[in-house]
Amino acid sequence: ITSAGETVNIAPSFSLAALNGTLIYNQQPNVSNFGLQLVPAIDSASYIISFSASLPADTFNIYYSSSIQNLSVECGNIDIHDLLLIRTTTHTIDSIVIANPSVRNENMKNLKFYF
Numbered sequence: 001i002t003s004a005g006e007t008v009n010i011a012p013s014f015s016l017a018a019l020n021g022t023l024i025y026n027q028q029p030n031v032s033n034f035g036l037q038l039v040p041a042i043d044s045a046s047y048i049i050s051f052s053a054s055l056p057a058d059t060f061n062i063y064y065s066s067s068i069q070n071l072s073v074e075c076g077n078i079d080i081h082d083l084l085l086i087r088t089t090t091h092t093i094d095s096i097v098i099a100n101p102s103v104r105n106e107n108m109k110n111l112k113f114y115f
Contacts, residue, residue: 008032050092081103
């Protein structure tokens, strides 16, 4: 979570939920990064995000494609997702940038949130 000057900010009370109401994070204190799971059977996901109880929440949509990559006979397959587009409201968020479009089984920062 960054501000316009690329300073990492810490959300004092971070909440994230899928638009269907599934709560993923509920007022987690002191969050500077977070993870999401993408489902290979669909091509988009929508979320409600809040960085603090005192700031208005935003929604964002992730559009992606998915494929399967075979690592080896021993390891099997992994799902790979390619981020195509991000859309967001701008109540608190200024923008969301795709920093790394290839989502793999690695601990990479794929999105940057600016506010």
